[in-house]
Amino acid sequence: MKCFLDRDGVFNIDYPYVGTIDRFCWCPQIFPILKLLHSQGYQLILITNQSGINRGYYSYRNFLDLSFYILNTLAEHSIDLEINYCRHKPEERCKCRKPEPGMLYRYSISDSDIFIGDKATDMIAAVRRGIPNRFLISSAPSGPYTEAFDCHASLLSRLTAALIPPTSTYACSPGKRRWDRL
Ligand SMILES: [Zn+2]
Numbered sequence: 024m025k026c027f028l029d030r031d032g033v034f035n036i037d038y039p040y041v042g043t044i045d046r047f048c049w050c051p052q053i054f055p056i057l058k059l060l061h062s063q064g065y066q067l068i069l070i071t072n073q074s075g076i077n078r079g080y081y082s083y084r085n086f087l088d089l090s091f092y093i094l095n096t097l098a099e100h101s102i103d104l105e106i107n108y109c110r111h112k113p114e115e116r117c118k119c120r121k122p123e124p125g126m127l128y129r130y131s132i133s134d135s136d137i138f139i140g141d142k143a144t145d146m147i148a149a150v151r152r153g154i155p156n157r158f159l160i161s162s163a164p165s166g167p168y169t170e171a172f173d174c175h176a177s178l179l180s181r182l183t184a185a186l187i188p189p190t191s192t193y194a195c196s197p198g199k200r201r202w203d204r205l
Contacts (some may be wrong), residue, residue, distance in 0.1 A: 028069055029139065029141060031158065034069075035050055040080045042180050043085050044092050048053060059187075061101075072108075072121050127152035132153050136157060
């Protein structure tokens with residue numbers, strides 16, 4: 024099971040072009056979300072556009088330093104994260120920059136897989152790759168999402184309800200899709 028996640032706006036407050044640790048501010052509730060997914064067996068995979076590198080707003084080295092800061096912080100919570108990034112500007116017309124799905128073609132996809140993003144471009148990349156559960160955190164949702172949440176806390180509630188059995192004898196009925204509405 025895989026959970027793909029956007030970075031800016033999901034992990035951290037989406038100030039434009041966050042490229043250095045001093046401008047990286049963790050979103051509230053992202054740690055319990057990641058912990059819950061990790062504890063339920065989800066592989067956590069970051070899918071992030073970082074055109075700020077090729078635009079010259081910050082260096083590749085800055086991006087790697089920030090990535091190691093994120094990895095080290097998550098490791099303190101025993102959470103592993105696989106990082107995929109696109110450094111290209113739109114006019115470079117690469118196949119990895121969202122809404123293109125190139126970064127997602129590195130992975131096989133199953134019915135239980137999730138994409139969590141905060142922009143329509145995240146949802147478009149996810150639908151192009153056939154990811155069935157597309158969760159959008161946005162107060163003005165748009166794009167091909169399957170469920171929208173106005174904040175991280177409401178997403179956390181949804182994940183908790185779906186992933187944590189209400190009683191110890193709970194069992195999924197055969198054939199029921201994991202993310203069908205409970
Ligand atoms: Zn690219």
